[in-house]
């Protein structure tokens with residue numbers, strides 16, 4: 296499956312997206328459950344603020360970002376997590392994707408080994424390898440509800456030491472979320488092993504069992520990465536942020552100056568307003584929560600293996616053992632025959648992913664209902 300010497304692979308969800316769009320171009324209606332992005336636009340006030348700012352010159356901002364955005368983010372940490380953060384420790388980034396690049400080059404030198412969970416967000420492995428770092432994969436399984444533990448980190452580190460751990464809770468593709476005690480175990484294990492902890496908190500806010508816990512509530516040594524893409528419905532605006540420890544902030548700022556100059560100005564303006572529009576974001580979340588139950592029940596009825604609905608994010612990572620042992624083939628056939636787009640598990644897990652498919656329930660209820668109906672016909676006809 297590897298198609299380059301360094302192990303870099305395509306992001307299969309994007310390949311499925313390309314095929315789905317091409318079928319749509321031919322006039323077919325496709326239920327789009329393959330890509331993890333909200334169907335709704337940003338909050339109306341965000342759009343108004345951007346319309347107002349548009350005629351002004353949109354120059355670079357300072358490298359770390361607009362003061363108003365970083366003050367707003369400090370306020371967000373105060374209100375949501377009861378932690379006081381100095382706005383000077385915050386950097387506005389081009390989505391969390393740029394945050395990963397800054398985090399890796401800030402904390403490590405090329406060649407350093409960085410650990411991630413398997414399954415996990417595919418860009419983690421591809422970005423780490425593509426930038427000249429090395430990877431360590433820590434397998435997590437359905438038996439422990441896909442949650443990572445300190446013991447698993449320690450066992451993996453004993454086998455093959457690593458300098459960093461990049462971890463998301465809630466996670467993609469499983470939606471698994473750790474609670475305060477479990478996150479404290481992960482943070483303490485990293486501290487004991489001298490491993491730099493990078494906490495990808497992009498799905499914070501999209502939690503269905505209890506409030507998301509930020510690593511900032513437990514330590515000031517972690518690098519926090521977050522984004523406006525998911526909770527605030529702003530994927531294409533390419534805007535996110537990082538919070539860095541004091542000893543790393545200057546290096547992150549210098550890298551940002553040189554690699555990106557600054558995050559997009561209009562998007563920073565939009566993000567500053569989005570932070571105050573939580574009611575809108577919560578209304579979107581309520582719709583995902585309904586879809587989560589609907590999709591979970593539907594998939595179980597169809598014979599997918601999904602012991603319980605996800606803790607957070609907007610994904611169902613469902614076992615397809617009853618239907619296929621080739622997730623890519625299953626997804627391509629389902630897309631062509633039934634017009635339902637989903638992402639093969641091999642995107643997230645190069646070892647065991649053939650047994651799984653990820654469905655995103657970030658779209659409308661109608662899309663989820665229609666997809667379930669179509670899948671019923673597809674599976675009854677033999678897949």
Ligand SMILES: Cc1ncc(COP(=O)(O)O)c(C=O)c1O
Pocket residue numbers: 331389390391392393416463466467495497521522523524530534535
């Ligand atoms: C866990 C995780 N981190 C980061 C990203 C990238 O997000 P952004 O749009 O902020 O670059 C995604 C996107 O799906 C994701 O699932």
